[in-house]
Amino acid sequence: MGSHYKRVVVKIGSNVLTQRDGLPDITRIKNITSQLAQLKDREVEVILVSSGAVASGRSLISVPERTDAIAARQLLAAVGQVQLINTYSSLFQEHRMLCAQVLVTKEDFRDRKHYLNMKNCFQILLQNKVVPIVNENDVVSVTELMFTDNDELAGLVAAMLDADALIILSNVDGVYNGDPRQEGAQVIEEIRARETHFASFVSPGKSQFGRGGMVTKSVMAQKVARLGIPVHIANGKKDNVLPDLLDNKLTHTRFVPDKNASGTKKWLATAANAATGVVQINEGAKAALLSGKATSLLPVGVTAILSDFQKGDIIQVVDEAAQLVGLGIAQYGSDKAQERIGARNQKALVHYDYFYLSV
Numbered sequence: 001m002g003s004h005y006k007r008v009v010v011k012i013g014s015n016v017l018t019q020r021d022g023l024p025d026i027t028r029i030k031n032i033t034s035q036l037a038q039l040k041d042r043e044v045e046v047i048l049v050s051s052g053a054v055a056s057g058r059s060l061i062s063v064p065e066r067t068d069a070i071a072a073r074q075l076l077a078a079v080g081q082v083q084l085i086n087t088y089s090s091l092f093q094e095h096r097m098l099c100a101q102v103l104v105t106k107e108d109f110r111d112r113k114h115y116l117n118m119k120n121c122f123q124i125l126l127q128n129k130v131v132p133i134v135n136e137n138d139v140v141s142v143t144e145l146m147f148t149d150n151d152e153l154a155g156l157v158a159a160m161l162d163a164d165a166l167i168i169l170s171n172v173d174g175v176y177n178g179d180p181r182q183e184g185a186q187v188i189e190e191i192r193a194r195e196t197h198f199a200s201f202v203s204p205g206k207s208q209f210g211r212g213g214m215v216t217k218s219v220m221a222q223k224v225a226r227l228g229i230p231v232h233i234a235n236g237k238k239d240n241v242l243p244d245l246l247d248n249k250l251t252h253t254r255f256v257p258d259k260n261a262s263g264t265k266k267w268l269a270t271a272a273n274a275a276t277g278v279v280q281i282n283e284g285a286k287a288a289l290l291s292g293k294a295t296s297l298l299p300v301g302v303t304a305i306l307s308d309f310q311k312g313d314i315i316q317v318v319d320e321a322a323q324l325v326g327l328g329i330a331q332y333g334s335d336k337a338q339e340r341i342g343a344r345n346q347k348a349l350v351h352y353d354y355f356y357l358s359v
Contacts, residue, residue, distance in 0.1 A: 003246055005164040007045040007126075010036070011154035014051035015171040016236035023059045024052060024084075028237070030091055032169075035242040036131065037095035042246070045126050047161060048088075048099075049134045049154040056080030056087070081135065088133055098130045103137035106147060109156050115267060119160055151217050155224045155231075159266040166224055167245065168217060169236025174253030175218055187251055191218070193225035193258045221255040226357075227266050231255040268314065268327045268356035275316040275327060277309025277334055279349065286319050289326060289357060296348035297328060297355060299340035308334040317350070329354035 012032060019025045029052075036046050054073060057080025063072045085101045092099045102121065108114045125132045134157055136147055147153045151168060158166040178185035221231035234241050234252035244250040281289075285301025297317060309315050310333050317325045328350030330337070340346045 005044055005246065007163050009047045009049060009154050009158040009163045009166045011049040011150055012051060012169045012236055014055060016169050017052040018055040022055055024055045029087060031239055033091040037097060038243050040097060047132050047134065047157060049150055049157060051150050053077045053080040053084050053135055056083040085133060092131060099133050100125050100130050102132045102134045104134060105137050122161055149216060151220045155220045158224055158229050159227050159269055163229055166229055166231045168233045170233060171237055173235045173251055174233045175214060188253055191253060191255050193222055193256060225255040225257045227269055228257045228259055230257045264354055265356045275314045277313055277315035277330060278306035278318060279315055280304040280306055280318050283320060286325055294352045296352045297350040298348050299346040300342060300344050302341050302349060305334045305338050324358055326355055326357040
């Protein structure tokens with residue numbers, strides 16, 4: 001299952017890298033670094049999405065009590081990011097490996113030019129056997145600009161780089177069919193990309209230091225699996241978690257992927273906030289788009305243009321209740337689309353090659 005992976009994104013949560021007192025767990029970071037060196041020996045390319053900057057900052061500086069929460073996070077993250085990357089750098093050097101820091105914001109994924117520049121940066125690093133260490137640029141990302149958490153960031157990076165797998169290291173063995181702290185709860189070893197029932201029994205509690213709980217992880221994992229990328233959630237506190245996962249020796253949760261999506265669809269999946277126009281569709285068009293068959297959005301299924309757009313813009317496609325159905329690239333502008341509302345035998349407003357279903 002995992003032995004054929006050639007490029008993986010590994011996301012390490014703050015609950016793996018942090019001790020109970022909120023300070024970095026250097027022993028654990030060292031252990032994970034040596035596992036990543038083993039992956040390199042197997043000729044697996046690794047992109048590391050690492051939390052832990054705030055914890056690293058906490059080990060270096062005390063925040064005055066009256067400091068605003070956002071300012072405190074910026075202070076700890078800015079100081080801690082230097083410490084974190086230095087820690088990784090010295091540990092990787094012990095294995096004769098180089099790493100590089102890549103700090104990103106949500107804006108980098110919304111803009112196609114930024115997106116391609118960022119992709120090129122990752123590719124030149126990987127070609128030169130450098131391990132990119134990715135984190136959110138907390139110094140400039142505040143509140144509305146922030147990723148939900150580093151799980152979301154890792155999912156976007158995996159989609160952008162067409163990774164063979166996304167591995168999320170948490171402090172539990174995977175997604176359980178109940179509260180993992182209670183007797184009898186078991187790890188669900190496989191979840192299909194389109195399954196929905198698991199959210200009812202996944203414990204919604206967030207980890208002590210992280211932003212994302214298991215429900216958030218699972219929803220994000222399904223989105224990535226729908227793009228054709230398998231997602232593994234495993235216990236990063238286990239000493240040999242990564243080699244064991246690749247050798248299929250590890251009890252954990254695997255999100256089974258759909259067939260692989262195109263590069264354009266992978267970008268669309270990351271670009272929800274870049275959409276300019278909004279188009280409303282009827283129930284018949286929604287059913288056709290949800291059918292699983294290659295279906296384009298035709299004007300006959302459109303009921304209203306809720307926001308203007310130009311040809312080539314990303315548009316949101318919403319249903320009669322204004323809920324998002326998917327994202328697409330408009331084949332023509334809103335003026336022409338307005339004229340063709342409800343009309344048959346017209347050119348598709350969104351071709352199926354340029355439509356990403358987000359439900």
